Amino acid sequence: MNRLLAFAAGFVAILAAVFLLVRTPDTNRDEMIAKYAGPSPMFAEGAGGMRVHWRDEGCRDCPAIILIHGSNASLQTWAPLVQQLSGEYRIITYDQPGHGLTGAHPRDNYTAAGMFEALNAVANAARVDHFYLGGNSMGGWVAWRYALAYPERVDGLILIDAAGAPLREGERAPPLNLGFRLMRNPALRPLVEQITPRELVKKSLLDTLADDALVTDAMVDRYWELLRFPGNRRATAIRAVADREGAFADRLGEIAEPTLIIWGKEDQLVYPSAADTFAERIPNAEVVIFDGVGHVPMEEAPEATANAIRRFLEAQLPEAVDTLKLEQPQ
Numbered sequence: 001m002n003r004l005l006a007f008a009a010g011f012v013a014i015l016a017a018v019f020l021l022v023r024t025p026d027t028n029r030d031e032m033i034a035k036y037a038g039p040s041p042m043f044a045e046g047a048g049g050m051r052v053h054w055r056d057e058g059c060r061d062c063p064a065i066i067l068i069h070g071s072n073a074s075l076q077t078w079a080p081l082v083q084q085l086s087g088e089y090r091i092i093t094y095d096q097p098g099h100g101l102t103g104a105h106p107r108d109n110y111t112a113a114g115m116f117e118a119l120n121a122v123a124n125a126a127r128v129d130h131f132y133l134g135g136n137s138m139g140g141w142v143a144w145r146y147a148l149a150y151p152e153r154v155d156g157l158i159l160i161d162a163a164g165a166p167l168r169e170g171e172r173a174p175p176l177n178l179g180f181r182l183m184r185n186p187a188l189r190p191l192v193e194q195i196t197p198r199e200l201v202k203k204s205l206l207d208t209l210a211d212d213a214l215v216t217d218a219m220v221d222r223y224w225e226l227l228r229f230p231g232n233r234r235a236t237a238i239r240a241v242a243d244r245e246g247a248f249a250d251r252l253g254e255i256a257e258p259t260l261i262i263w264g265k266e267d268q269l270v271y272p273s274a275a276d277t278f279a280e281r282i283p284n285a286e287v288v289i290f291d292g293v294g295h296v297p298m299e300e301a302p303e304a305t306a307n308a309i310r311r312f313l314e315a316q317l318p319e320a321v322d323t324l325k326l327e328q329p330q
Helices: 002-022 029-036 075-085 112-126 138-149 178-183 198-208 217-227 232-240 246-254 273-281 302-316
Strands: 043-045 051-058 064-068 090-094 131-137 154-162 259-264 285-290
Touching: 029 217, 043 112, 051 075, 051 112, 064 075, 064 112, 064 138, 075 090, 075 302, 090 112, 112 138, 131 138, 138 154, 138 246, 154 273, 154 302, 198 217, 217 232, 246 273, 259 273, 259 302, 273 285, 285 302
Parallel strands: 064 090, 064 131, 131 154, 154 259, 259 285
Antiparallel strands: 043 051, 051 090
16 A cells, blocks of 8 residues: 555655646736837726726727737737738737736626626727727627627727638538647646647647748747746636527628628638628628638738728728829739
């Protein structure tokens, strides 16, 4: 018996040593803010003590666009698009609850309603009553859900590889990337909250973008470090099993605002057929598909994405000047 106990104790000690060896601790809050928030960090105050990291860039007197990033991303994902459009529009971006420098939702509410709290906090801080609203992936889901909940605030909708469309007849759900699969496994979830190898993040990014060359060391570091911002990994685990309320897709036809649907043809996380589903259900919608692009067109093809958005917004804003004299699509 003593030998058995000694063996068990030794085995546990080895496991503990291995855990401590491979554990990836949270990043330091202040260091991350210094590294990723820029010289003048802005935080919007929300309900229950929420502090939402946001940026307000571009032409202050121009029409406002609020952009919402996807799962495990941050407002930095919009930087290439902001660079393209900032001379013509006021562009507001923010880190959703459980992401980036915002950190966890104070009540762990990662439903659509919980995400609306952050969006409203940012819109109120920016003092914009109405705006164009765009979102990528999960951010696209938040965007169209918000358009249903607050139609008076949304002038138009931009859905970029958006989540939330039901599968078409005969379709199977696309495979989740490795990070999401681990988070949805109840047995592994507690470990993933403590052990997040950089290579795991890199593999997920390679699965997400169509061109591997775009997955730079700086991009991997950004995703890896901000995922480990205090509270974000636990939030990711909670969000992975949160109810996405699929029945709301039956109400897409209630969205009256003009809608631009942008998709990467090579998207393996949300199939391009979802673009057709959104277009069929939203009455005033148009679709643009980019060849050779994956799940995040604003990072993979920022110029083409910006041009599609320009054409869309110029059609809604007749007074706008086409400064680039864009050729009309054939």
